[in-house]
Amino acid sequence: EERTFIMLKPDAVQRGLVGEVISRFEKKGFKLVGMKLIQVHRGLAEEHYAEHRGKGFFEPTVGYIMSSPVVAMVWAGKNAVALARELMGATNPANSNPGSIRGMYGMDISRNVIHGSDSLASAEREIALYFKPEELIDYKKAGEEWLSE
Ligand code: GTP
Ligand code: MG
Numbered sequence: 001e002e003r004t005f006i007m008l009k010p011d012a013v014q015r016g017l018v019g020e021v022i023s024r025f026e027k028k029g030f031k032l033v034g035m036k037l038i039q040v041h042r043g044l045a046e047e048h049y050a051e052h053r054g055k056g057f058f059e060p061t062v063g064y065i066m067s068s069p070v071v072a073m074v075w076a077g078k079n080a081v082a083l084a085r086e087l088m089g090a091t092n093p094a095n096s097n098p099g100s101i102r103g104m105y106g107m108d109i110s111r112n113v114i115h116g117s118d119s120l121a122s123a124e125r126e127i128a129l130y131f132k133p134e135e136l137i138d139y140k141k142a143g144e145e146w147l148s149e
Helices: 010-014 018-028 042-048 058-065 080-088 101-105 120-130
Strands: 002-008 031-038 070-077 114-116
Touching (some): 002 080, 010 018, 018 031, 018 070, 018 101, 042 058, 042 120, 080 114, 080 120
Antiparallel strands (some): 002 070, 002 114, 031 070
């Protein structure tokens, strides 16, 4: 079963969108295997966005995810990484499908509500960055047999 790292960014927490977004993941069929509210410090923020170091938006983006608490989560399911990215929508809310999370709740690329891993390798890296193995819970969820063959 695939796992992906999802983070509700500071704007999601401040705007009271946490429950709404979690509900979208639950209804889609994902299984929650880890979750915590955290204040991201600079070391972690820079590590998270390491691939963007040197770009113009690096420092503002790092500053933004440190600006207020975030909700870090791991969601599991068949093809979880790609399906979560679909549910989130394009990076820039101006181009996001209107039914997607960023399409529904976002206005600007620099305040786009949610982060999700962009590949299996990123998911493994990001999960390890934010969670200890014992913070992730492997369990059977009722109804799993109705989600796929
Ligand atoms: P994340 O899930 O947050 O990683 O978004 P993403 O994978 O859809 O986009 P990417 O990893 O390319 O960029 C990371 C974050 O940096 C985005 O979510 C944006 O908030 C920000 N960002 C990316 N590109 C731009 C840009 O061109 N301008 C600005 N202002 N911010 C950007
Ligand atoms: Mg990304």
